[in-house]
Amino acid sequence: MFKKIQTSVGDILDFPPDVAGEGPKITITGRLQILVENYVSIVNFSDKEIRLETAEGDVCFAGKGLVLKVLLPTELRIEGEISSLSFEGGEIK
Known part of the structure; x- marks a missing residue:
């Protein structure tokens, strides 16, 4: 119930998806640092690849x-x- 209200309020007030929803927020600083908010779990982790599960599908970082x-x-x-x-x-909306 709360999620439905949250989405409706976000749609009505025209909030960006990262504020109103549960999708990931990814902040990249140069090529050396990434901050990921609202992830679900770590799917894969190595020194060459990190794959995260999010509410909108997997996100993969390589390097x-x-x-x-x-x-x-x-x-x-x-x-x-x-x-x-x-x-x-995931699905692009």
């Missing part, structure tokens, strides 16, 4: 020397040489 510097229930920070970011699955 060299990738490490998880901060790991909290709703956000994490990735550092290393980031070469690509891709989305898989």
Whole structure:
């Protein structure tokens, strides 16, 4: 019930999806740091690839020397040489 009200209020007030919804918010600082908020789980983790499950599908970060510097229930920070970011699955609205 709350989710339906939250979505309706977000639509009415024209909030961006990252404010009104549960989708991921990804902040990239240069090629060395990424902050991801609202992820569901870590699907795969290595020093070359980190794949996260989100409410809108998987998000994959590739690069060299990738490490998880901060790991909290709703956000994490990735550092290393980031070469690509891709989305898989989910539905674009």
